[in-house]
Amino acid sequence: xxxxxxxxxxxxxxxxxxxxxxxxxxxxxxxxxxxxxxxxxxxxxxxxxxxxxxxxxxxxxxxxxxxxxxxxxxxxxxxxxxxxxxxxxxxxxxxxxxxx
Amino acid sequence: xxxxxxxxxxxxxxxxxxxxxxxxxxxxxxxxxxxxxxxxxxxxxxxxxxxxxxxxxxxxxxxxxxxxxxxxxxxxxxxxxxxxxxxxxxxxxxxxxxxxxxxxxxxxxxxxxxxxxxxxxxxxxxxxxxxxxxxxxxxxxxxxxxxxxxxxxxxxxxxxxxxxxxxxxxxxxxxxxxxxxxxxxxxxxxxxxxxxxxxxxxxxxxxxxxxxxxxxxxxxxxxxxxxxxxxxxxxxxxxxxxxxxxxxxxxxxxxxxxxxxxxxxxxxxxxxxxxxxxxxxxxxxxxxxxxxxxxxxxxxxxxxxxxxxxxxxxxxxxxxxxxxxxxxxxxxxxxxxxxxxxxxxxxxxxxxxxxxxxxxxxxxxxxxxxxxxxxxxxxxxxxxxxxxxxxxxxxxxxxxxxxxxxxxxxxxxxxxxxxxxxxxxxxxxxxxxxxxxxxxxxxxxxxxxxxxxxxxxxxxxxxxxxxxxxxxxxxxxxxxxxxxxxxxxxxxxxxxxxxxxxxxxxxxxxxxxxxxxxxxxxxxxxxxxxxxxxxxxxxxxxxxxxxxxxxxxxxxxxxxxxxxxxxxxxxxxxxxxxxxxxxxxxxxxxxxxxxxxxxxxxxxxxxxxxxxxxxxxxxxxxxxxxxxxxxxxxxxxxxxxxxxxxxxxxxxxxxxxxxxxxxxx
Numbered sequence: 001x002x003x004x005x006x007x008x009x010x011x012x013x014x015x016x017x018x019x020x021x022x023x024x025x026x027x028x029x030x031x032x033x034x035x036x037x038x039x040x041x042x043x044x045x046x047x048x049x050x051x052x053x054x055x056x057x058x059x060x061x062x063x064x065x066x067x068x069x070x071x072x073x074x075x076x077x078x079x080x081x082x083x084x085x086x087x088x089x090x091x092x093x094x095x096x097x098x099x100x
Numbered sequence: 101x102x103x104x105x106x107x108x109x110x111x112x113x114x115x116x117x118x119x120x121x122x123x124x125x126x127x128x129x130x131x132x133x134x135x136x137x138x139x140x141x142x143x144x145x146x147x148x149x150x151x152x153x154x155x156x157x158x159x160x161x162x163x164x165x166x167x168x169x170x171x172x173x174x175x176x177x178x179x180x181x182x183x184x185x186x187x188x189x190x191x192x193x194x195x196x197x198x199x200x201x202x203x204x205x206x207x208x209x210x211x212x213x214x215x216x217x218x219x220x221x222x223x224x225x226x227x228x229x230x231x232x233x234x235x236x237x238x239x240x241x242x243x244x245x246x247x248x249x250x251x252x253x254x255x256x257x258x259x260x261x262x263x264x265x266x267x268x269x270x271x272x273x274x275x276x277x278x279x280x281x282x283x284x285x286x287x288x289x290x291x292x293x294x295x296x297x298x299x300x301x302x303x304x305x306x307x308x309x310x311x312x313x314x315x316x317x318x319x320x321x322x323x324x325x326x327x328x329x330x331x332x333x334x335x336x337x338x339x340x341x342x343x344x345x346x347x348x349x350x351x352x353x354x355x356x357x358x359x360x361x362x363x364x365x366x367x368x369x370x371x372x373x374x375x376x377x378x379x380x381x382x383x384x385x386x387x388x389x390x391x392x393x394x395x396x397x398x399x400x401x402x403x404x405x406x407x408x409x410x411x412x413x414x415x416x417x418x419x420x421x422x423x424x425x426x427x428x429x430x431x432x433x434x435x436x437x438x439x440x441x442x443x444x445x446x447x448x449x450x451x452x453x454x455x456x457x458x459x460x461x462x463x464x465x466x467x468x469x470x471x472x473x474x475x476x477x478x479x480x481x482x483x484x485x486x487x488x489x490x491x492x493x494x495x496x497x498x499x500x501x502x503x504x505x506x507x508x509x510x511x512x513x514x515x516x517x518x519x520x521x522x523x524x525x526x527x528x529x530x531x532x533x534x535x536x537x538x539x540x541x542x543x544x545x546x547x548x549x550x551x552x553x554x555x556x557x558x559x560x561x562x563x564x565x566x567x568x569x570x571x572x573x574x575x576x577x578x579x580x581x582x583x584x585x586x587x588x589x590x591x592x593x594x595x596x597x598x599x600x601x602x603x604x605x606x607x608x609x610x611x612x613x614x615x616x617x618x619x620x621x622x623x624x625x626x627x628x629x630x631x632x633x634x635x636x637x638x639x640x641x642x643x644x645x646x647x648x649x650x651x652x653x654x655x656x657x658x659x660x661x662x663x664x665x666x667x668x669x670x671x672x673x674x675x676x677x678x679x680x681x682x683x684x685x686x687x688x689x690x691x692x693x694x695x696x697x698x699x700x701x702x703x704x705x706x707x708x709x710x711x712x713x714x715x716x717x718x719x720x721x722x723x724x725x726x727x728x729x730x731x732x733x734x735x736x737x738x739x740x741x742x743x744x745x746x747x748x749x750x751x752x753x754x755x756x757x758x759x760x761x762x763x764x765x
Contacts, residue, residue, distance in 0.1 A: 019753060022746070022749060023746055023749055023750050023753065024746070026746075031746075092744070092745050092746060093744045093746065095743075095745070096742065096743025096744050097743060098741065098743040099741060099742055099743030
């Protein structure tokens with residue numbers, strides 16, 4: 001029997017994979033994909049609760065998140081392209097102008 | 101409408117203009133000078149002269165009108181006018197300072213001297229400073245001086261008097277160092293300023309002591325309130341000051357010593373001759389240096405409480421009088437001779453104050469203002485003609501070339517020497533007579549010898565400068581000329597005043613009315629000593645005649661020796677070599693001060709205060725240490741700022757986890 005707990009544990013695992021990816025990967029695109037993964041895991045939590053509680057509120061929030069994620073993807077990719085034009089690299093640790 | 105205007109224009113309400121006019125002149129000319137130097141332009145000389153001389157003359161006219169108004173008061177009414185608080189300076193509930201002007205017999209005499217002689221010297225300056233680049237700046241300073249001096253003499257409380265006191269010190273500094281490009285002159289200004297500070301510290305402590313003594317006594321709150329600095333309040337409650345009268349008077353006298361150049365603080369005045377000559381005449385002879393005498397005369401009710409302080413004042417005055425007179429005998433710089441003569445005459449005034457002859461001192465102050473201003477301006481005229489040469493050994497025979505200067509100068513010299521019936525005779529003799537009469541025979545003897553020396557050095561000056569053979573090259577002789585009318589007319593006016601100025605105070609013994617003395621009685625009270633004097637005038641007449649003969653024989657001796665028998669003084673100087681050197685070098689007092697005070701002070705300042713305290717402690721640890729500390733912490737913190745986004749994110753995640761941990765469990 002697959003219960004709510006299974007879904008939630010899966011969501012937590014996906015979220016942690018996302019965080020881990022954001023922290024350790026050097027490639028900017030992969031980091032970007034990890035962020036999307038974190039968003040998806042949160043969506044999964046919304047959906048599972050929606051199903052479990054029999055309410056559609058959670059699904060509405062998922063649409064909301066998807067819309068924001070789409071916008072965020074556009075902005076994020078734009079930033080990456082702009083950054084790449086200035087510094088031809090995809091590795092974040094080579095972009096450290098903020099070093100004190 | 102007219103009624104309204106009449107209500108506004110009363111003597112009390114317009115009297116402040118007397119003080120305000122010179123300030124206006126100083127401000128306008130100061131601005132013009134600043135603007136001109138900012139834009140590299142020339143200021144118009146005629147406009148500067150108009151503003152610079154117009155305002156002091158207006159001020160003089162107003163003072164004169166006030167004087168005439170007060171003199172016209174009916175008999176029995178005190179000729180006194182107080183403008184009331186022009187504004188109030190409240191320090192706290194228990195101390196109120198009302199700033200007002202006081203016109204009484206004493207301050208009017210001073211005010212007339214200051215504005216009158218001041219205006220004349222302004223006029224003279226037009227000719228003397230005519231070629232100077234800093235013409236506008238000069239007039240601005242001179243007007244500012246007049247403003248502060250009027251504030252000093254017209255103040256109705258000690259605080260305002262102190263403001264004027266410091267202000268004239270500032271102007272004196274500015275004008276001594278007027279040609280500040282010359283380091284020697286700038287140093288002279290600095291010396292005057294520093295030496296005056298020593299005296300001012302004593303003066304300030306004296307004022308504080310008056311305040312604390314009065315404030316400690318829980319005075320009844322009357323209409324005076326807490327105006328502890330007001331002269332009338334101090335006079336009214338002077339009995340409370342009795343236990344502290346001696347320290348108060350001595351501290352105030354220290355201030356007077358600084359400003360009026362008495363032993364031990366007289367050293368700045370001879371150096372102050374570095375300034376333009378009219379400045380020497382106005383500030384360092386006629387007015388500012390008499391501020392100390394004015395202050396003591398103003399506070400006479402305090403000084404009579406302390407016989408000790410009076411004795412000190414008298415002795416310091418007498419010693420200064422003879423000390424400076426002996427130095428003046430050997431000096432070769434015309435202005436230095438006059439400077440030492442000023443110190444000596446100020447000593448006479450202090451002698452007079454010390455023996456209780458306040459009105460005689462003020463009388464001498466007045467006549468001195470006339471003849472010393474005349475002598476300085478005459479000296480200025482000579483220096484002008486000699487294109488800046490101060491050394492009297494290079495003069496000689498100037499009588500033919502500059503008759504006006506010569507004869508007015510001789511008038512001034514005769515007046516200061518005390519030859520009857522010129523002004524100096526009456527005033528100086530009155531001081532000496534009071535000294536003798538009050539039983540101070542020792543002091544009188546010193547003063548009497550000093551009077552002979554005065555005649556000697558003044559006529560030495562006259563003999564060397566105007567008589568005898570010219571000691572300069574013939575080309576220079578050709579260039580010597582009489583000064584322009586703007587200068588010589590002032591000399592004539594002052595010469596006239598030097599002759600007749602003393603006639604308002606001819607004592608009864610010589611058949612005069614002694615008007616000045618009676619006029620000042622309202623301030624100084626009727627001194628008891630005078631009662632017996634009415635009985636017999638014989639001693640006074642005898643003393644007067646003796647001192648005239650004494651002065652006259654020295655005057656003739658000196659002028660003959662120095663005009664015709666120049667080898668005599670050289671022989672005497674050779675015979676008494678040590679004494680001559682001692683006097684020529686002014687008793688090595690400057691060197692002594694330099695060795696005892698200045699050098700140790702500089703040594704301590706340089707090696708300890710600067711070398712150790714400032715450089716090692718303050719600079720190294722306090723100033724640089726703070727910087728080093730900041731840098732150290734900065735270095736620690738910047739390690740965290742790697743610029744790698746993922747590390748920031750890592751900390752961010754850890755922070756989130758900790759926060760969730762904190763709130764979840």
